[in-house]
Amino acid sequence: MAVLEALEALKKASKDVEHNADDDSAGGGCDSPSMKALLVLQNGSDDLLSGDPHLSTLSSLLFRLKSLLSSPSPKKPRFPPFQSFLLRRHRKPTEISILAGSIGSELQSWIDRESLDRLLSPSISDDDKSTLLAALESRLSLGLDRGFQELLLRSGAYSAVESTLADTTASRRVRDLAALAVLAMVRFNKSVFVGEVLMGPAVRSLVALSSADSLRALNGLISAVRSPIIDYLHAHGELATIIALLSAEEEDVEIRALALDSVLLVGYLGRKEAIDAMMEEGLVERLVELQRSDLGGTATEGETDGGDDGSGGAGRERRGGDVEARPFASCVSRLAIQMEVGEGLRGREKREVKLEVLRRVREAAADSEAEMWTMIAEVLWGSTCW
Incomplete structure (x- = not known):
């Protein structure tokens, strides 16, 4: 080093x-x-x-x-002061x-x-590998460089990084950095590296790792690759694992929040088959539980009328801070909105899915009529915050 x-x-x-x-x-x-x-x-x-x-x-x-x-500096001609100022960069x-x-x-x-x-050396230590993976991600973030891309392809760097990600004997830190490096490669040149991602174990390894960094990398890949990676997740049964993370232990708030981001992305970009698969895995029911939790509620809770100058600025600031502190607020309606305005479903399919969400909300929240009608109203008309 x-x-x-x-x-x-x-x-x-x-x-x-x-x-x-x-x-x-x-x-x-x-x-x-x-x-x-x-x-x-x-x-x-x-x-x-x-x-x-x-x-x-x-x-x-x-x-x-x-x-x-x-070599001697060229002798500078004498100019009047103003011209010398203009010509001083000899x-x-x-x-x-x-x-x-x-x-x-x-x-x-x-x-x-x-x-x-050094990164591809078999005898590298975990500390050095962590440093080099972080440096690789930083280098890739500088943007497309044809010379560096050729070097990556000749060296087989992607395969080495993917192997590190899939290596269950490696430390969590090293695998997390490998996950972020995979995402950085796709962002560096999507047309070159997406095929590698979809043909190898990277996506399944990200889901299996289920750490905050691996889920960030997964969400980044979903945003970058869109429907092909969602089809991959659906075909390999990985959507069920992501939905299961919504019920992670209570202290793993970040994991649950990132899993929610994943399903919202799938709701926006996924085809009907993927949406139906998530419904069958009890997605709406899990979201109802999250919305009922201390970090849930409705997005409009915590609004205040005081301090507004007429433009709504103060009220929005108060509300935004409240929503940020409660990542699962109005999560049922957020899913419904993502599917309604998204790209993956056709018009008729959007109506069918919305009716299915409403049906499942009625069943999941039937023990509290007030909560049930609040959630139904948000699904039908949307929350003012989303």
Whole structure:
């Protein structure tokens, strides 16, 4: 890991030089620490860089930088003060800035290769693997990079990350980071990595892990991939597992809230077959239980008329805070609304599903007529908060 830390420091030095090439005091001068770090790397390039063909471009760029610094600066013509102000960015700092930027890109490529080599090593420790998985997610979040994508595909990085996610002997922390890395790969380039996700064990591993991070990754995948991943969950019976998480232990509020997010996403994007499967698993009945809990209730509870200036701002702020503190408020109507305005059901199917929700609410809340009619009213007309 020391090599990676040194490379990161060199990349930071190259950025300092790139952005301050015309300011000797801020990192662009020959005597600045950043420039000295790059020159030290160049001085050792014969031993350090010559044996690796991937580093030939970096070695060449460092040599050009040293040559440019050692060449005399062009004699500046004399201009009146105002013209001198306009022309003060002379040629050499501009070339140095461009070179430093190119050196930074080559150093990033070196960091990428080194990181993936270490991540794919069979003898890596859990601590190092955690660090490298977190770094991989961060790198992927920078956006599409064709060179990095080619490196990922050549190295088989996705398969390694997926294997880590599916490895039940690995620590929870490592598997959580692998889950987030899988999501980051799909977001990096959906057209390349979605096929890998749908053909492998990643989705089932996310559901089986059932941690907060794995459910966040699952919800991210559902949002990104949409109906194909919902069809996958339905075909492999994973919707039942997600619904079961709604009844997790009371202290696992975050798990239950993330499971609720999952079923709401399925309600919005899923086809009729997936919705019917969730209904058969007792989804509405579980949501009725959640809405009856201390963290449930109706979304309009806690509203106040005081302090409103006429625009409704104060009332909305009070209500929003209350809803955030009660993640299961009006969850039955939230599901109904998601299905009604969603993309997965046709018009006739939406009406059928709404009637089924109403029927199940009547049965599940029959012991309290007041609660039953409150839930039915919210399903029929929607909550003012959702």
